[in-house]
Amino acid sequence: MTRPTVAEIHLPALRHNFQALRSLLPGETKMIVVVKANAYGHGAVPVALALEAEGAAMLAVATVEEGIELRRGGVRAPVLVFGEVDLDQAEEAQAHSLSAVMFDRRQVPLFDGVAKKTGKPFPIHVKVDTGMGRLGFTPEAALRFLADLPAYPGLKLEGWMTHLSSADGCEKEDHAFTRTQLSVFADGAIKARKTCGFVMVHALNSAGILAFGDQAFDAVRPGIALYGYTTLPPDSAPVSLRPVMRIVSRVISIKEVPNGHFVSYNRRFVCRGARRIAAVPIGYADGYRRGLTGHARMTVEGMKAKVAGTICMDLTLLDVTGIPGVGIGSEVEVMGEASMTAAEIADICGTISYEVLTGIGLRVPRKVVD
Secondary structure, X not given: OOOOOEEEEEHHHHHHHHHHHHOOOOOOOXXXXXXXXXXXXXXXXXXXXXXXXXXXXXXXXXXXXXXXXHHHOOOOOXXXXXXXXXXXXXXHHHHOOEEEEEOOOOHHHXXXXXXXXXXXXXXXXXXXXXXXXXXXXXXXXXXXXXXXHHHOOOEEEEEEEEOOOOXXXXXXXXXXXXXXXXXXXXXXXXXXXXXXXXXXXXXXXXXXXXHOHHHOOOEEOOOHHHHXXXXXXXXXXXXXXXXXXXXXXXXXXXXXXXXXXXXXXXXXXXXXXXXXXXXXXOOHHHOOXXXXXXXXXXXXXXXXEEEOOOOOOOOEXXXXXXXXXXXXXXXXXXXXXXXXXXXXXXXXXXXXXXXXXXXXXXXXXXXXXX
């Protein structure tokens, strides 16, 4: 038995997005699909299994724990850990056949030591900071590390990667900066191959795939686009993407509220005439953000209803006056194409769709729809 508020995860939409992105790339380009942060809130294991079956060459997570979750869920494809891996985690990563991103010299003896201890090479992807300014070697330091690599036989260079900071920007400066990043990265990748033979070279994130697909290298790393969203300007994406998550709930209470009566905290909503107020069991503890107060709408019985008053921790109230057929148990679309998408919610809250999706709490059950 589950609560009436559910996040539906539509696998046909996920598969559509995967293939739409693939259609923009050369046929030999591999897909490293990003399923970190519980697959952007969608449920890591079912999403990973669906993408693995669809042809993903590798899956990417942020932590070793996320990688282990995939292995325990039955994922067999290679898994790459983007984030920090300490000594204990390195041993766990090795035990579960996870690859790690190397972005700092201090990781070298750690990974090499684990490899010597287990007798199994430790697969790494070297991260080059070409302008993001977050994690990664400078291009020069990356090449120096490459020259020293033979001294560490326990390390297996599996990939050469960078991350784009401004691929979703719409200004000329953003475009020029991204091209510079890719050019600097390509020079290092060529040298890496001359030194080590084949390594998987990858740079493009979702925005990069959509705007710079001519620089696909060996593999790309789609994230948010898999789930139906992009931070590119509206209508600029070269393919149509479908939102994968739809949140639905049900009306649990209806009140006839008289003229002049206040609704919810802080008296932000006052009834102008008699109103019908419906309660829906979702609130900011579920990730339905309080900042939507006074702006959001949901769909009930095929019609849009405005949120009435301050969004509460566990409940949101709707003004359903004039909407016929609304009763206890009526289905409510909280987030979706008929009500408000994650992108529309993000615009209201001054954030991005990533934060909206990953912020949907775990007490909202995920229901896979296939």
